[in-house]
Amino acid sequence: MSACSDVVVCDRLGPWVAAPVAEPATGDSAEFVSRLRAGDRRAFEELVRTHQHRVYGLALRMLGNAAEAQDVAQEAFFRAHRGLAAFRGDARLSTWLHAIVSRLCLNRLAGSERRLARHGEETLARLADGRPGPDQALERGELDEALHRAIGELPEERRIVVVLRDVEGLAYEEIAEVLELPVGTVRSRLHRARLDLKEKLERFFP
Amino acid sequence: MTCHDAREQLSALLDDALSAPEREALGAHLAGCAECRRELEQLRATVALLGRLPPVHAPAGFVDRVMAQAYRPSWPRRLVDALFRPLRVKLPIEAAAVLLVGVSALYVYQHTPEVRQLAREETRESPPSPAMAPPPPAAPPASGVGGEESRFRDLAPEAKRAPGEQGAAREKARQAPPAVAPPATPVPPAPTTRGATVQEAPAAKSETMPGARPEPQLESKLEPKLKKEAQVERRPDAGVATGTPSATDKVAQSAEPSPSRDAAGAGAATTASPAPTAGPLASAPAPAPEASGRVGGVAAVPHAAPATEGTRDEALSKARSGVATRLMRAVDASGHLVVPAREPAEAALDALLRRLGATRVARRLEGAQNMVLIDVVVPAARYQELVEGLGRIGRWTTEHELKTLPPQVRVEVALTVEP
Numbered sequence: 001m002s003a004c005s006d007v008v009v010c011d012r013l014g015p016w017v018a019a020p021v022a023e024p025a026t027g028d029s030a031e032f033v034s035r036l037r038a039g040d041r042r043a044f045e046e047l048v049r050t051h052q053h054r055v056y057g058l059a060l061r062m063l064g065n066a067a068e069a070q071d072v073a074q075e076a077f078f079r080a081h082r083g084l085a086a087f088r089g090d091a092r093l094s095t096w097l098h099a100i101v102s103r104l105c106l107n108r109l110a111g112s113e114r115r116l117a118r119h120g121e122e123t124l125a126r127l128a129d130g131r132p133g134p135d136q137a138l139e140r141g142e143l144d145e146a147l148h149r150a151i152g153e154l155p156e157e158r159r160i161v162v163v164l165r166d167v168e169g170l171a172y173e174e175i176a177e178v179l180e181l182p183v184g185t186v187r188s189r190l191h192r193a194r195l196d197l198k199e200k201l202e203r204f205f206p
Numbered sequence: 207m208t209c210h211d212a213r214e215q216l217s218a219l220l221d222d223a224l225s226a227p228e229r230e231a232l233g234a235h236l237a238g239c240a241e242c243r244r245e246l247e248q249l250r251a252t253v254a255l256l257g258r259l260p261p262v263h264a265p266a267g268f269v270d271r272v273m274a275q276a277y278r279p280s281w282p283r284r285l286v287d288a289l290f291r292p293l294r295v296k297l298p299i300e301a302a303a304v305l306l307v308g309v310s311a312l313y314v315y316q317h318t319p320e321v322r323q324l325a326r327e328e329t330r331e332s333p334p335s336p337a338m339a340p341p342p343p344a345a346p347p348a349s350g351v352g353g354e355e356s357r358f359r360d361l362a363p364e365a366k367r368a369p370g371e372q373g374a375a376r377e378k379a380r381q382a383p384p385a386v387a388p389p390a391t392p393v394p395p396a397p398t399t400r401g402a403t404v405q406e407a408p409a410a411k412s413e414t415m416p417g418a419r420p421e422p423q424l425e426s427k428l429e430p431k432l433k434k435e436a437q438v439e440r441r442p443d444a445g446v447a448t449g450t451p452s453a454t455d456k457v458a459q460s461a462e463p464s465p466s467r468d469a470a471g472a473g474a475a476t477t478a479s480p481a482p483t484a485g486p487l488a489s490a491p492a493p494a495p496e497a498s499g500r501v502g503g504v505a506a507v508p509h510a511a512p513a514t515e516g517t518r519d520e521a522l523s524k525a526r527s528g529v530a531t532r533l534m535r536a537v538d539a540s541g542h543l544v545v546p547a548r549e550p551a552e553a554a555l556d557a558l559l560r561r562l563g564a565t566r567v568a569r570r571l572e573g574a575q576n577m578v579l580i581d582v583v584v585p586a587a588r589y590q591e592l593v594e595g596l597g598r599i600g601r602w603t604t605e606h607e608l609k610t611l612p613p614q615v616r617v618e619v620a621l622t623v624e625p
Binding site for chain 2: 060066081
């Protein structure tokens with residue numbers, strides 16, 4: 001079994017992959033997609049409205065900075081808008097959007113010398129911007145802070161996988177499609193990421 | 207199955223991503239390995255913690271911003287927003303507004319004192335005028351609007367000499383009447399510039415009339431002379447040199463009989479004819495050489511003789527102040543030059559002028575607008591080069607430009623530092 005290469009394993013994963021992903025309210029109906037591709041403004045607005053939190057959330061988790069996250073999320077939608085005509089109907093819209101925003105995030109992280117971990121408290125404070133309310137934030141403060149820090153300290157290629165999987169809830173195959181990686185690579189990166197996180201979050205275990 | 211192999215699959219197990227045989231084998235291992243079970247539980251807890259992260263919401267207005275970015279050109283409201291929000295658009299508009307205010311202020315400033323001065327001088331000059339051969343309106347032109355009128359009279363060429371000459375002319379006009387009427391005034395028009403002379407024709411003529419006994423002769427003498435002067439006036443250098451305040455020294459020199467640079471043209475011509483002919487005829491017993499060159503001198507001949515250095519200086523300074531008040535008059539072209547910094551721009555401008563053989567004839571500050579007004583005179587042939595050069599120094603906007611440029615173009619450059 002261990003002799004199986006990752007790739008072989010992933011090929012066999014298909015039917016068993018759990019996909020507890022909340023489907024976007026807007027289904028990728030052919031009609032909706034064709035309206036989008038025809039340049040229907042309302043359709044595009046609906047797309048943005050439906051996916052804004054997921055796209056922004058992914059950027060925020062990846063970049064750890066609300067302003068940068070908004071910047072990247074906005075840019076992602078802008079690119080999506082320009083690329084709608086070229087959108088292939090064979091991918092899901094959400095997958096497609098995730099792919100765009102993931103690439104933007106990774107590019108930005110690779111392009112800059114920045115590392116989320118180095119931003120320290122400042123970054124964590126800014127991360128709080130994305131939280132729902134101050135009460136909740138206070139309650140969860142310590143854990144959230146630890147989680148954000150732990151995620152931020154992961155290498156980018158592991159961080160993106162664990163965020164897509166455990167925060168955004170994408171299936172292995174979807175992640176593989178988003179990141180254009182073999183599923184086996186996704187699986188091993190996810191495992192490494194979880195092991196890293198486990199080390200750092202042990203004190204919170206029941 | 208080793209513990210290592212088993213642990214590699216724990217994540218997949220949690221995600222239910224193992225095939226049935228894999229799951230079976232792993233389950234068998236876990237049943238007998240407490241360490242691996244503990245590891246699995248910890249991983250499960252980790253994933254659970256991640257799942258407890260609060261959901262993130264995009265900031266308010268995110269959709270609008272995206273839509274604005276995506277549909278900017280076709281969405282009027284966004285377009286308006288885009289027009290008025292970003293600084294890069296707002297600043298130029300504000301700058302334009304400031305400039306507009308500046309120009310309006312300039313306009314008012316330029317014209318109000320003008321009117322005042324005109325009124326003042328009309329009252330002063332009205333007594334002699336009724337008796338004059340040329341109608342009274344001839345007098346104000348010499349002092350007030352004279353620049354324009356004489357310019358239109360002679361059409362293009364002499365336009366550029368306007369400010370300086372007008373100033374001088376007005377000075378002269380001011381001095382002339384006393385010279386004619388009360389002999390007490392020792393200030394003859396002698397030191398006035400050749401340019402003033404040229405320009406002065408009507409006024410001088412009118413002044414001549416009341417005081418001059420040999421009216422007919424003078425008239426007849428004046429006529430050809432005026433024509434001659436008109437020709438002289440068209441000579442580019444003559445008009446320009448005299449029109450420039452900075453050229454006052456030169457003017458002073460050329461006011462002497464000694465032929466200066468343009469004496470051959472203007473000075474010489476005028477000196478030659480009026481001195482021997484008009485001078486004596488106009489009941490001038492001792493036409494001083496300085497005075498002989500100009501019509502006014504003819505009119506005031508008796509007093510012209512003892513034109514001393516002192517009186518000349520006095521008149522010159524008066525002429526200068528006259529020039530100063532007329533600096534902004536009657537330019538052939540004008541425009542705004544917006545530059546990043548003033549000093550370097552002025553230095554560059556000076557260099558440009560040197561290269562083009564142009565002269566900077568006046569410069570003054572418009573304090574409130576932090577604007578420097580620089581008058582330059584450039585040969586028409588190089589005017590285009592001047593404009594191009596200005597374009598290199600800063601942002602040059604031509605605001606006014608005669609259709610037909612005179613041989614010597616007087617250009618007013620309003621220099622402002624960009625905000």
